[in-house]
Amino acid sequence: MKSERLLSIMLLLQIHGQLPAGDLAERLEVSVRTVMRDVEALSAAGVPVYTVRGPHGGIALLPGYRTNVTGLTTDEARALFVLLSDHAHAELGLGQALGSALRKLMAALPAPHRPDADLASRRILIDPVRWRAGPARAATGPTTDLAVLQQAIFTDRRLRLRYRHGRDNRVRSYTLDPYGLVNKAGVWYLVADHRGEPALFRTDRSLSAALLDEPVQRRAGLELADVWESLRRHIDDIPAPLLVTVSVRRETLGRFLRIHEADLAGPPPADLSLGTGGQSERVTVELRFRSLGAAETLLAFGTDAEVLAPAELRQALARKAAEAAARYTDDSRRATDAT
Structure with missing residues (x-):
């Protein structure tokens, strides 16, 4: 819309002072002629x-001119306050700067949008750091529409x-008091209380969600x-x-890591x-796992990754490999199973 484009031009010029008309046109995905009309x-x-002619010219805004953040839609105001987790900013040394920036931005927002922006900052969180305990896992795509979950957290209703x-593939039903949604390294989670206790639910494992005509019953004094x-x-x-020591084939090392x-x-x-010349064909890597069971995933690499220690893990992997080999070489069992 033209009004949104005019606001975008003002904000871009506030930030940069002066920009060539071609740059503005490219950023706004319109023609230079449209930019000049705007x-x-x-x-x-x-x-x-005003316009500045010459090889270093462009469109400029009078120095010192500022405009309030107006023309925002409700969704745009919410989007501004969907933030990275606090500890991610703290690790960058930006914790205090973030708080200051949010206060200034909130003050600049039109009054009707402030409640929605504040609510979004308390109900949706982005945590870009993946879980320490395991490899990154891509979401399979939520089976439950995130819009239903958003409605629950923004209207303070039970779900x-x-x-x-994931641990046993069983389907269960829960009545939940949601705090909000968290995107953890690309995967969405619902954070909620179940019978007064905190719980975490991957949205791509939810089969259905329904809003209840009951107000949420969160524990007092707690936020998402x-x-x-x-x-x-x-x-x-x-x-x-x-502690696990693994010998990995160099050709496989990148994927392994x-x-x-x-x-x-x-x-x-x-x-x-x-490996070239005198380089070894294998590289030794030290890993840490919670348990023998968690470390058994190394078997997926076959002979490309050989566990050197501990001995009990080598024995466990040997048993699993033997069971798999027997499964695929026992023709009589295969015929029995087929019938």
Whole structure:
């Protein structure tokens, strides 16, 4: 819409001072002629915008001129306040700067949009750091429409959720008091209380969700960020006592590290190039796992990744490999199973 484009031109010129008409046209995905017409419209409306001729010319805004953040839709105001988690900003040394910036931005928002923006900042969280305890896992795409979950968290209503658990594949139903939604390294989670206890639900494992005509019953004094931090620590801070030494074929090392980066017990190998000359064909990598069962995923690499220690893990993998080999070589069992 033209009004949104005019506001975008003013904000871009406030930030950059002066921009070539071609740059503005490219940023706004319109023609240069459209940009010039918009500049004329801004000037006619009293905005001190002008053109500068010459090879270093462009469109400029009178120095010192500022405009309030107006023309925002409700969704745009909410989007501004869907933020990275606090600890991500703290790690960058930007915690105090973030708070200051939000206060200034909130003050600049038109009054009707402030409640929605504030609510979004307390109900939706983005945490870009993947789980320490395992490799990154892509979401399979939510089976429940996120809009239903958003409606529950923005209207403070209870939620009925049918959910398939990853640990045993069983489907259970829950009545939940939601705090909000968290995007953890690309995967959406619903954070909610179940019978007064905090719980975490991957949205791509939910089968259905329905709003209830009951107000939410959250624990007093707690916000999404508080409950999320508690749940995150419960998962991430469990010690991984099992130290595993693995010999990895150099040709497979890149893929191996992408999958097991979060399990590394130290820095990754410095040289990831393929073996040439005197280089060894295999590289030794140290990993940490929570248990023998968690470490058994290494068997997926076959002979490309050989566990050197501990001995009990080697024995467990040998048993599983033998069972798999027997399964695929026992023709009589295969015939029996087929019938």
